[in-house]
Amino acid sequence: MPTVSKRGEIMPASPIRRLAPLADEAVARGVKVYRLNIGQPDVPTPPAALEAIHAVDRTVLEYSPSAGLLSLRQKLQEYYRRFGIEVDVDDIIVTCGGSEAVLFAFMACLDPGDEVIIPEPAYANYMAFAISAGARIVTVPSKISNGFALPPISEFEELITSRTKAILICNPNNPTGYLYTPAELMQIRDLVKEHNLFLFSDEVYREFCYTDAPYISAMTLPGIEDQVVLIDSVSKRYNECGIRVGALITRHEKLKRNVMKFCQARLSPPLLGQIVAEASIDTPADYMRSTFMQYLQRRNFLIKALNKIPGVYTPMPMGAFYTVASLPVDDADHFCAWCLSDFSYNGQTVFMAPASGFYTDPGLGRNEVRIAYVLEIPELERAVEVLAKALEAYPGKKASDA
Numbered sequence: 403m404p405t406v407s408k409r410g411e412i413m414p415a416s417p418i419r420r421l422a423p424l425a426d427e428a429v430a431r432g433v434k435v436y437r438l439n440i441g442q443p444d445v446p447t448p449p450a451a452l453e454a455i456h457a458v459d460r461t462v463l464e465y466s467p468s469a470g471l472l473s474l475r476q477k478l479q480e481y482y483r484r485f486g487i488e489v490d491v492d493d494i495i496v497t498c499g500g501s502e503a504v505l506f507a508f509m510a511c512l513d514p515g516d517e518v519i520i521p522e523p524a525y526a527n528y529m530a531f532a533i534s535a536g537a538r539i540v541t542v543p544s545k546i547s548n549g550f551a552l553p554p555i556s557e558f559e560e561l562i563t564s565r566t567k568a569i570l571i572c573n574p575n576n577p578t579g580y581l582y583t584p585a586e587l588m589q590i591r592d593l594v595k596e597h598n599l600f601l602f603s604d605e606v607y608r609e610f611c612y613t614d615a616p617y618i619s620a621m622t623l624p625g626i627e628d629q630v631v632l633i634d635s636v637s638k639r640y641n642e643c644g645i646r647v648g649a650l651i652t653r654h655e656k657l658k659r660n661v662m663k664f665c666q667a668r669l670s671p672p673l674l675g676q677i678v679a680e681a682s683i684d685t686p687a688d689y690m691r692s693t694f695m696q697y698l699q700r701r702n703f704l705i706k707a708l709n710k711i712p713g714v715y716t717p718m719p720m721g722a723f724y725t726v727a728s729l730p731v732d733d734a735d736h737f738c739a740w741c742l743s744d745f746s747y748n749g750q751t752v753f754m755a756p757a758s759g760f761y762t763d764p765g766l767g768r769n770e771v772r773i774a775y776v777l778e779i780p781e782l783e784r785a786v787e788v789l790a791k792a793l794e795a796y797p798g799k800k801a802s803d804a
Contacts (some may be wrong), residue, residue, distance in 0.1 A: 413533055417526050417759020417772075424742035425753045433746045436785035438773045439755040441576065441723065443641040445693050447682075451642060454681035458674065465670040469662060470496020470649075474680040478634075478649060481683050485608060487621045487632075493653050495661055496671045500606050500635030500648035501527060507631045507650060508535035510660035511600050516567045518602070519558055523550070523726060523760035523767060525576045525604070538565070541762045546728055546770065549717035550578040552586040555593055568600035569593065571620070574607040577760045577772040578726050579701075579719020581611055584618055591623040601626060604633040606648075607722040609690060610697055621651065628654045638723075640682040641693070645675035697723045700775040700782060707786040708773075711793065716773075726757050728770050732798045734758065738771060740796060747791040750784065 418440050425435050469475070475494045482489055497503040504527070512518065514536030520528060522541040532539045542557045544550040558569070569590060574581045582590075594601045603620035611617050620630045635648035652658055665671075701718075705725060708716050713730030731737040735756040745751055757770035775782060793799075 409533060414526065414529050414759065417755045417757070420759075421739055421742060421753065421756075424739060428742050428746070428751055432749065434750040435742070436750065436752045436777065436781060436788065438775075438777070438785060439753045441638065441774045441776060442643055443638065443693075443723070443776050444778065445641045445696060447641045448685040448689055450684060451640060451678045451682045454678050455674065458677060463673055466496075466673050466676055468665040468668075468670060470494070470671050471673075471676045471680065474676050477680050477683040482621075482651070485617055485619055487619050487651075489621065489651055489653065493651055493658070495650045495658065495665060496676060497648045497650055497665075498668070498671050499637065499646040500604065500633050501531070502668075502671075503633045503635070503648045503650040504528065504602070504604065505531045505534060506661050506664045507600075507602055507633065508532060508537055509664055510657055511602075511631070512537040512567050515565055517563065517565045518568045518570050519561055519566060520570045521550075521553055522762060523577050523757055523770075523772075524570075525572055526759050528570065529762065537567075539762060540566070543761070543763065543766060544578070544580075546715070546717060546726060550575065550580040550726070552582060552589070555589045558593055562597055566597070566599065568602055570602040570604070572604040572607075573620070574611060574719075574721020576604075576607065576722055577724050577755070577757065578717075579722045579724050581613065581720035582618075584615075587618055587620065587623060590620075591626055594629055595626050599629065601630045602633065603630060606633065606635040606638050609639040610694060610723060611721045612698055612701065613720055628652075631657070636679045636682060639690070639693075640679075640685060642675075642678060642682065645678050646672055647675040647679040696778075697775065700777075700779055701725075703779050704773070704775045704782055704786070707783065708789075711786070711790045713793070723776060724772055724774050726760075726767075726770050726772050730793065730799055731769055731796060734767070734769050734771050736798060737792075737796055740798075741792050745792050745795060747788045750788045752785050752789050752792065754789075 475491045517538045517540050519540045521544050542553045632651040637643040716725045716727035719725045738754050738756045741751050754771040757767035761767040
């Protein structure tokens with residue numbers, strides 16, 4: 403029998419989706435599952451986006467240009483300008499979701515064996531994309547005790563080698579919800595400038611920052627204009643995860659040429675998805691404000707409710723729609739699986755993402771979970787009640803909490 407690739411064998415399973423079969427089995431048993439594991443917003447997609455689908459009157463659904471529809475890229479240029487991001491249309495390359503933007507950034511910037519330094523916990527798929535590119539992820543742990551703030555820059559500098567090619571940040575952060583301060587962003591800027599590195603900046607949650615300060619994009623940091631690679635997606639801000647449209651933005655001319663080779667190899671981003679995305683950019687401000695306020699209210703409720711459960715702690719996230727919580731359990735991976743396979747309260751249970759999958763160090767995140775507040779507050783309230791009951795019943799409590 404032929405053997406499969408080692409690359410596939412070392413590819414990590416998704417901490418977000420790998421327990422889905424257990425959730426499906428729970429549903430088949432008649433259990434109501436509160437899905438807090440994945441950033442799939444429940445807020446309705448903008449009406450203009452849905453209308454754009456119904457208005458499609460093409461007789462042929464053809465390939466689009468490999469860089470994306472020009473009209474969409476022009477709309478994106480206008481959108482970025484609202485956030486002080488000044489780029490040319492040719493700096494914007496449309497991708498099949500933000501995920502492809504990350505993959506193409508890695509493939510176009512990194513050779514096999516090159517290294518990317520990332521604060522962790524970090525979005526789990528970064529590791530998968532690095533493996534696909536033959537690159538190596540090097541992590542700097544942040545701590546729940548200080549809200550997952552940026553680790554000291556000295557810890558980054560200690561990890562820089564001749565193979566280091568880039569720093570990657572997600573801001574606001576997935577999975578922690580942390581929002582980097584202006585001072586932290588300037589520290590990162592100084593680091594990449596001094597060591598001549600790329601800065602990959604995943605900014606797909608920029609619409610959801612719960613502070614009064616204006617959002618600061620890495621694209622606006624002075625002195626590293628040609629070193630920043632911006633990762634973007636319409637999935638989260640317009641609640642359109644299924645259309646798979648994102649963007650890679652860079653002013654680096656040679657990098658753009660590299661990326662375009664990969665774009666041409668995959669031919670075209672989704673035509674219908676691009677039509678929907680273009681229509682979405684004209685979404686009225688009141689829709690965006692309403693969506694923002696829903697997440698803000700959910701965040702405020704959830705964090706307060708979680709911290710009332712004995713032994714549970716989560717910091718206040720300042721962006722995105724996730725939080726990482728520490729639980730009084732010996733193994734959050736086992737606990738999350740147990741909630742789906744062996745537990746229910748009044749016919750209900752919770753589906754959370756074990757945080758260990760967002761770390762590369764197997765010793766970190768063992769008692770932490772990521773929770774996405776993508777349900778309405780009444781459902782979040784019931785989910786928190788179920789979680790509290792699960793923690794009371796779980797046989798694997800920490801010894802000090804038993």
